[in-house]
Amino acid sequence: MTKEQTLAEINEKWKKDCKCELKKTAKQAVFGNGNPNAEIVFIGEAPGKSEDEQGIPFVGAAGKFLNEMLGEIKMSRRASIDGARHDFAKSDIYITNIVKYRPPNNRDPEPKEKEDCREWLIEELNCINPKLVIFLGRHSMNDFFSTEKISEIHGKLLVKKFTHIKCKHFFPLYHPAAALYNGGMRETLMQDFKKIPKVLEKIKQEKK
Ligand code: URA
Numbered sequence: 001m002t003k004e005q006t007l008a009e010i011n012e013k014w015k016k017d018c019k020c021e022l023k024k025t026a027k028q029a030v031f032g033n034g035n036p037n038a039e040i041v042f043i044g045e046a047p048g049k050s051e052d053e054q055g056i057p058f059v060g061a062a063g064k065f066l067n068e069m070l071g072e073i074k075m076s077r078r079a080s081i082d083g084a085r086h087d088f089a090k091s092d093i094y095i096t097n098i099v100k101y102r103p104p105n106n107r108d109p110e111p112k113e114k115e116d117c118r119e120w121l122i123e124e125l126n127c128i129n130p131k132l133v134i135f136l137g138r139h140s141m142n143d144f145f146s147t148e149k150i151s152e153i154h155g156k157l158l159v160k161k162f163t164h165i166k167c168k169h170f171f172p173l174y175h176p177a178a179a180l181y182n183g184g185m186r187e188t189l190m191q192d193f194k195k196i197p198k199v200l201e202k203i204k205q206e207k208k
Contacts, residue, residue: 003036022101032096137175155192
C-alpha cells in the first residue's frame with residue numbers, strides 16, 4: 001500500500017472511532033493535507049472557521065501567511081492553494097493539527113480533546129515518518145514537550161527519541177495566527193522560518 005492509501009485508511013478509521021467531543025459542534029473532521037512523502041510535517045493547533053467549512057487545514061488568514069513564508073523558502077502547498085485536495089504530490093510539505101475538529105468560537109482545545117485526537121495524530125505521523133516535524137505554536141509543541149516554553153525554544157532544533165514516534169527531529173515555531181498582528185513576533189517567526197532549509201539539510205547530512 002502507498003502512504004497515501006494508508007493515510008486514507010487511518011483517516012477513515014479515526015473519523016469513525018475518534019471520541020473527541022468537538023465532533024458534536026464541528027461541521028466536519030479536518031484531515032491533514034499535503035504530500036504524504038514530504039520530508040517536513042507541520043503540526044498546528046486546531047481548525048478554525050474556514051478550515052471547518054472547507055475541511056482543509058490552514059486555509060484561513062493564518063494559512064495565507066504560512067503560504068507566504070513557505071514561498072520565501074521556495075516551498076509550496078500547491079495541493080491546497082489550487083483547491084485540488086488530492087493533488088498531493090505537488091506539495092513540498094504535509095500539514096495537520098493536533099485536534100481534528102474546530103473548537104467552538106476558536107477557543108483553545110482542552111486537554112481531553114487533545115488526548116482524544118492524539119492516537120490519530122501519532123498514526124498519521126508514523127505513516128509519513130518525516131525527517132522533520134515543525135510545531136506551529138505552543139499547543140502543538142506542548143503536546144510533545146510538555147514543560148518547554150515556546151518563547152524560549154522557538155527556532156531551535158530539538159532532538160528527542162520518543163518510544164511511540166519514529167521521527168526524532170522537531171522544530172518549534174510561533175503560531176502564524178499569533179504572529180500575524182504582532183510585529184515583533186511576526187519578524188521572529190519569519191527569521192525562524194528561514195532557518196528551515198538549513199535545519200533540514202543538517203538532518204539529512206547526519207543520516208548519511
Ligand atoms: N490554526 C491552526 O492551528 N490550524 C488550522 O488548521 C488553522 C488555523
